Amino acid sequence: MTLGRFATxxxxxxxxxxxxxxISIAFSLLLLTLLMSVYRGFYIDxxxxxxxxxxxxxxxxxxxxxxxxxxxxxxxxxxxVVRVSPWNWFGGIYKDQKPENFFAQFGVDPxxxxxxxxxxxxxxxxxxxxxxxxxxxxVSRSLAERQHxxxxxxxxxxxxxxxxxxxxxxxxxxxxxxAFDAVFFNTEYVEQALPRAKGRTGTFFILxxxxxxxxxxxxxxxxxxxxxxxxxKTETEKAFGLSFVAQLGNVKLFILSICAAVVFAILLxxxxxxxxxxxxxxxxxxxxxxLGFSRGTILSLYIGEAVxxxxxxxxxxxxxxxxxxxxxxxxxxxxxxxGFKVTGPTFLFSLAVAALVGLVSAAFPAYxxxxxxxxxxxxHIG
Amino acid sequence: xxxxxxxxxxxxRLRLGSTLMTAVGIALTVAVAVFIMALLSGLRHAFVQSGDxxxxxxxxxxxxxxxxxxxxxxxxNTIRTLPGIALAKxxxxxxxxxxxxxxxxxxxxxxxxTNVTVRGMSPLGFEMRPAVRxxxxxxxxxxxxxxxxxxxxxxxxxxxxxxxxxxxxKGKWKVVGVFDxxxxxxxxxxxxxxNQMSSDFxxxxxxxxxxxxxxxxxxxxxLKNRVADDQxxxxxxxxxxxxxxxxxxxxxxxxxxxxxxxxxxxxxxCFAAMNTMYAAVAFRSREIATLRIIGxxxxxxxxxxxxESVLLALLGAAVGLILMLPFNGMSTGTxxxxxxxxxxxxxxxxxxxxxxxxxxxxxxxxxxxxxxxxHASRREILSALRD
Numbered sequence: 001m002t003l004g005r006f007a008t009x010x011x012x013x014x015x016x017x018x019x020x021x022x023i024s025i026a027f028s029l030l031l032l033t034l035l036m037s038v039y040r041g042f043y044i045d046x047x048x049x050x051x052x053x054x055x056x057x058x059x060x061x062x063x064x065x066x067x068x069x070x071x072x073x074x075x076x077x078x079x080x081v082v083r084v085s086p087w088n089w090f091g092g093i094y095k096d097q098k099p100e101n102f103f104a105q106f107g108v109d110p111x112x113x114x115x116x117x118x119x120x121x122x123x124x125x126x127x128x129x130x131x132x133x134x135x136x137x138x139v140s141r142s143l144a145e146r147q148h149x150x151x152x153x154x155x156x157x158x159x160x161x162x163x164x165x166x167x168x169x170x171x172x173x174x175x176x177x178x179a180f181d182a183v184f185f186n187t188e189y190v191e192q193a194l195p196r197a198k199g200r201t202g203t204f205f206i207l208x209x210x211x212x213x214x215x216x217x218x219x220x221x222x223x224x225x226x227x228x229x230x231x232x233k234t235e236t237e238k239a240f241g242l243s244f245v246a247q248l249g250n251v252k253l254f255i256l257s258i259c260a261a262v263v264f265a266i267l268l269x270x271x272x273x274x275x276x277x278x279x280x281x282x283x284x285x286x287x288x289x290x291l292g293f294s295r296g297t298i299l300s301l302y303i304g305e306a307v308x309x310x311x312x313x314x315x316x317x318x319x320x321x322x323x324x325x326x327x328x329x330x331x332x333x334x335x336x337x338x339g340f341k342v343t344g345p346t347f348l349f350s351l352a353v354a355a356l357v358g359l360v361s362a363a364f365p366a367y368x369x370x371x372x373x374x375x376x377x378x379x380h381i382g
Numbered sequence: 383x384x385x386x387x388x389x390x391x392x393x394x395r396l397r398l399g400s401t402l403m404t405a406v407g408i409a410l411t412v413a414v415a416v417f418i419m420a421l422l423s424g425l426r427h428a429f430v431q432s433g434d435x436x437x438x439x440x441x442x443x444x445x446x447x448x449x450x451x452x453x454x455x456x457x458x459n460t461i462r463t464l465p466g467i468a469l470a471k472x473x474x475x476x477x478x479x480x481x482x483x484x485x486x487x488x489x490x491x492x493x494x495x496t497n498v499t500v501r502g503m504s505p506l507g508f509e510m511r512p513a514v515r516x517x518x519x520x521x522x523x524x525x526x527x528x529x530x531x532x533x534x535x536x537x538x539x540x541x542x543x544x545x546x547x548x549x550x551x552k553g554k555w556k557v558v559g560v561f562d563x564x565x566x567x568x569x570x571x572x573x574x575x576x577n578q579m580s581s582d583f584x585x586x587x588x589x590x591x592x593x594x595x596x597x598x599x600x601x602x603x604x605l606k607n608r609v610a611d612d613q614x615x616x617x618x619x620x621x622x623x624x625x626x627x628x629x630x631x632x633x634x635x636x637x638x639x640x641x642x643x644x645x646x647x648x649x650x651x652c653f654a655a656m657n658t659m660y661a662a663v664a665f666r667s668r669e670i671a672t673l674r675i676i677g678x679x680x681x682x683x684x685x686x687x688x689x690e691s692v693l694l695a696l697l698g699a700a701v702g703l704i705l706m707l708p709f710n711g712m713s714t715g716t717x718x719x720x721x722x723x724x725x726x727x728x729x730x731x732x733x734x735x736x737x738x739x740x741x742x743x744x745x746x747x748x749x750x751x752x753x754x755x756x757h758a759s760r761r762e763i764l765s766a767l768r769d
Contacts, residue, residue, distance in 0.1 A: 017657055024653035031646045061550055062484045062497055064449065065583070091450065161450045163442070229552070243495075258414060258643055265410045265647065269654040272403040276661045 003297065007304035014277070018309050021273040025313025025354065026320065028266040032259055033321035033342055033350045039255050041340045042245055048177055050119035052211040055218050056087070056240040057204040060231040063089075066200035067230050075204060078220045080213035085112045086201040088187050092157035092166060094147075103143055104180075105157055105166070107187030108205075110136070116207045119177045126151070126172035134186050136171035143181035144173050157183070164193040206234070263353060266310070271361035274306045278365040285369045286377025295370040302369065306362030307355050314354025318347050384682050385673065390690040394697075397662065401694060404658040408698025408746055409705060411647040412739050416706045418640030419735045421714070424565075425636075428727035429629050432566040433622030436468075437510060438605050440592040440619045446628070448482040452588040455479075457615050464608060466601030467594050470506055476595040478504040481579045483590075485550040485572075487539045498535060500550065500572045502579025503593075510595045514568060519544055519559030522575055529574045530559035534713060548572070551582030565728060567626055593622075648746055651698075655750025659691050663758040670758050671766035680759040687758050691751025692744055699743030706731065 011018055057075065059065035075084050088107035095101045110131040114122055122138065130136045139149060149155065149170050157166040168185050176182075191198045208217045218234040225232045235243070245251055278285075288298055322342035329341070394401045440461060441451035458479045467475040481502035486495045501507075505524050508514065522528035529548065536542045536557075547554040555574060563569040580586045596602035602621060609619035663670070670683060713728040 016660060020653045020657040020660070024650045024657065027646055027650035027653070031643060031650075035643075062486050064484050097446070160445050163452075261410045261414055262647065265407045265650065265654075268403045268407040268410075269650070269657070272400055272407075272654070273657060275399060275403075 003301060004304065007301050008308055010301070011305045011308045017273060017277070021269060022309050022313040022316065024269045025266050025310050025357070026316035028262050028269075029314050029317030029350055029354055030321045030324070031317075032262045032353065033318045033346060034324070035255050035259050035262075036346050036349065037321070037325060037340045037342050039252075039259075040343065040346055042242060043252065048119060049211065050117075050177070051237050053208050053214060054116065054237040055206040055208060055214060055221070055234050056237060057206060057221055057232050057234040058202070058240075060222075060233045063202070065230070066202055067204070067232065069199045069201045071225065071230075071232070072201070072204060074224060075206060075221055078217060078224070080208050080210075080217045080220075081206055082209050083112055083116045083207040085109045085116045085205045086187050086203075087113075087205045088190070088202040089161075090157070090159065090166070090185075090190070091161045092159045094155065094157050100146075104182040106182055106184050107190055108184045110138070110184070110186050113184060113205070114138075114174070116205045117176075118207070120174045122172055122174040126174075130172040130184075133169060133171050135166075135168055135189060136186065137168035138172040138174055138184040139170055140181045140183075141173045141175050143183070144170065146181075155183075162190055162194055162197065164190055166190075263357065266313075266354075267357050267361055270306060270310050270357050271364075273309070274302065274362040275365045277305070278302055278362075278369045282369065282372065282377050282380040285372065286374045286380070289374050289377070298370045299366050302366035303359055303362045306366075307358035310354045310358035310361070311351065314351045317354075318342065318350040321350075322347065385678055385686040387689065390686060390693055393662065393666070393690060394693060397665070400658055400661065401697070404655055404694055405698040405701060407654050408651050408695050408743060409701035411644070411651045411746070412699045412702030412743055413705045414647055415640075415644040415742055416703060416731065416735060416739045417709065417729070418636065418644060419738060420706070420709065420729045420731045422637055422640070423732050423735055424727040424730040427730055428565050428569070429567060429626045430623075431564065432568065432626040433624075434511065434513065434595075435599060435621055435623055436596050436602055437622040438594050438596060438602055438609070438619050439622050439625050440594065440609050440617050441590070443616050443618045445618070448480070448591040449484065451590055453479070453590070453592050453617060454588050457617060458589060458592050460615065461592050461594060461609065464594075464605060466596050466605050468597045470509055474506065476506055476510050478507040478510060478593045479576060479589040479591075480504075480507070480593060481576055481583065481585050481590050483579070483583055483585075487535075487542070487548070490538055490540055498539070498570060498572065500529075500574060500579070502574050502576035504576055507573070507593070510593060511563075511568065513566065514561050514563045517560050517562045519557075521559055522573070524575050525578060526575065527553065527555050527578060528558045529555040529572055530561055531557055531572045532569045533560055533562045534569050535572060536560045538713075542572075551579070553582075567629070644742075648742065652746050652749045655691060655694060655746060656753060658694065659687065659751050659754035660757070662690070663687065663754045667758075667761060667766045670761065671763045674763050683759040684752075684755045687755030688748065688751040691755070692747035695743040695747025695750070696740070698746075699740050702743075703731075703736065703739060 057067070057071075059067055069086065072084050072086060075081055085108055090105040090107055092105055093101075094103065110127075114120060114127060127138075130138045137155065144150070147155075151170050151173065153170045155166075155168050155170065157168065159165055166185060166189060168183070168189075187201075206217065206221070208214045214236055218236070221234045222232050285298060288301075289295075293301075325341050439448075440453060441448055442453060445451035458477070462475050462477045467477060470476050483500050483502075484497045485500050487498050488495050505521065508516075508521055516530070517533060519530070522530055531542050541548050542557060544557055544560065546557050548557065549555075561573070563571075576589070580589070594605060596605050606619040606621060609615060609617055673683065674680075709729050710731045711728050
């Protein structure tokens with residue numbers, strides 16, 4: 001029997017205890033993996049190649065102020081800018097104020113928006129239909145499925161910021177690269193219904209010619225309008241999204257402190273198990289030593305056992321987290337965890353945490369056991 | 383007959399290392415749950431305390447918040463003449479047309495920028511908010527680029543000290559006073575003169591909202607109905623407390639994520655507690671058999687072990703609550719989902735939070751203890767004695 005086999009056999013000697021420990025670790029690692037995936041999605045992921053080419057320009061003071069629409073043509077003159085589309089938050093109400101009927105509505109320029117959002121897939125004939133109908137709407141496919149809308153359906157959205165009700169016809173369905181549900185409509189609709197909305201734009205969506213030019217383009221835009229009555233703030237798409245997360249409070253600290261609590265908790269669970277296990281086997285350790293096994297071997301034997309159990313928990317937990325995120329991303333109302341997934345590195349990191357926890361938790365009791373005097377050990381009654 | 387409680391306590395003390403490890407594991411779970419509940423209770427408190435029942439807030443129909451709303455000057459002048467409005471010392475009706483905008487301010491602790499609410503109000507606005515006190519400096523003067531900030535804005539944001547200048551709109555605004563609004567929604571705001579604000583933000587045609595103060599609760603209700611039913615105005619009116627109560631919804635994301643975290647951690651802790659209790663049962667199998675021989679029934683053995691598990695969990699709850707006590711009263715901010723701006727509130731460990739945490743721990747102890755206790759009571763006496 002090899003030492004590795006001996007360690008794994010030992011791990012399953014007390015099945016119930018090993019199973020309970022592994023399940024306890026699995027639940028903690030499920031949480032850890034979920035939190036790390038969210039953290040990764042927010043703070044580490046760079047976004048897709050297309051997303052890295054996009055910028056959003058808004059009023060410097062805050063999102064609720066408008067920019068003059070003529071900025072669009074001025075921004076176009078900046079070298080490195082390929083496309084610019086207005087992007088106006090409508091903030092209307094569909095049916096009622098229930099959360100399941102909430103979705104974003106943006107007034108855009110149909111002729112250019114899908115050139116900026118070039119990673120959104122849309123059928124050419126549907127795009128054309130959307131461009132031709134001034135009261136047309138392009139809807140993300142998952143939103144259309146959730147609301148049971150088909151092409152040609154009429155939807156009425158009640159204005160809350162603007163005293164205008166939108167009566168739109170669904171002309172196109174598009175597939176966004178991330179789970180971001182929205183209804184796009186022609187921003188001229190609002191301008192024609194409400195003359196005072198004319199000439200005002202909330203934000204501009206800009207496509208740069210390459211990811212390297214994104215920073216200089218952003219700077220150039222802000223410099224161009226720095227001394228005007230409406231100065232701008234231009235950020236990458238990713239940074240713009242993160243500014244909403246930042247408003248929830250110190251999310252980073254929140255996630256990290258829960259992660260720390262979780263890791264510490266599994267360390268205790270695993271440590272407790274190993275301490276119990278090794279205490280029970282005091283006599284056995286003495287026998288192994290009598291047979292000539294070295295201290296180092298005995299140490300690695302118990303550490304190997306602990307690592308085996310916590311790795312089983314780790315695989316279960318991280319696997320469950322990955323599955324859960326896949327299921328949730330297909331659920332109709334799972335808006336919060338949408339767009340996160342467990343990536344390979346996150347999965348491996350979770351397993352590494354599990355292995356490390358096993359190692360650390362067994363180290364102290366195993367070290368003590370390996371140092372115990374043989375005669376004392378053999379006399380031990382327990 | 384029941385096994386005395388001291389038996390359980392002595393047993394927990396006997397296996398001190400194991401007891402402590404399990405208890406601290408439960409304590410961490412309880413601590414996370416307490417923190418989240420305390421955040422939510424602080425947030426709810428901030429909104430529930432806000433608003434004066436004599437004040438009626440008027441916004442445009444279909445708008446959910448002042449930020450989305452617009453009220454014409456004509457409508458404002460009509461509202462001012464309605465009956466039931468209390469009069470100021472000067473004899474004017476207590477009605478304040480207000481302009482609400484959001485600006486971005488950098489936080490002092492370097493964690494970035496946040497949206498905060500700036501409210502332009504008539505100087506009568508102070509008189510209509512008797513709960514608010516001036517703690518430093520003075521109120522702004524009409525027509526000046528002067529601003530008063532709430533205490534928490536003063537403490538948490540850059541350039542918000544007395545005599546300092548904040549840049550927004552078309553220029554700098556001088557901070558001339560600091561007000562204390564207690565733990566209400568106003569405690570996250572900056573106040574300035576409405577006319578100066580409308581010209582800075584080009585809002586001269588319409589204001590965001592109108593606040594009126596009624597003479598008594600009955601006329602408050604009457605004013606509310608009268609404005610809401612007037613077809614010409616196209617406005618909606620509500621009592622101020624009702625308006626704020628609606629905004630407690632901003633706690634929803636914290637609640638959602640927090641509940642998931644707490645439940646998953648609790649399940650993990652249950653299994654850990656179960657493990658410890660199984661070990662306790664295995665360790666004491668001869669003792670349990672002896673107890674049975676002496677005449678203790680199976681039921682009393684089960685009860686005893688479940689109680690031991692609950693005691694273990696309660697120890698965990700106590701440690702968890704003690705860990706979290708220093709956070710009580712700490713002030714923090716979160717985005718209000720409806721107004722897009724920061725709402726400042728403090729973490730509150732209330733009696734309700736305390737009791738929920740204890741109940742939470744007891745449930746963990748029960749779930750973790752029942753199976754091992756059942757196992758303990760079922761063992762054959764003779765074989766257990768021979769072990």
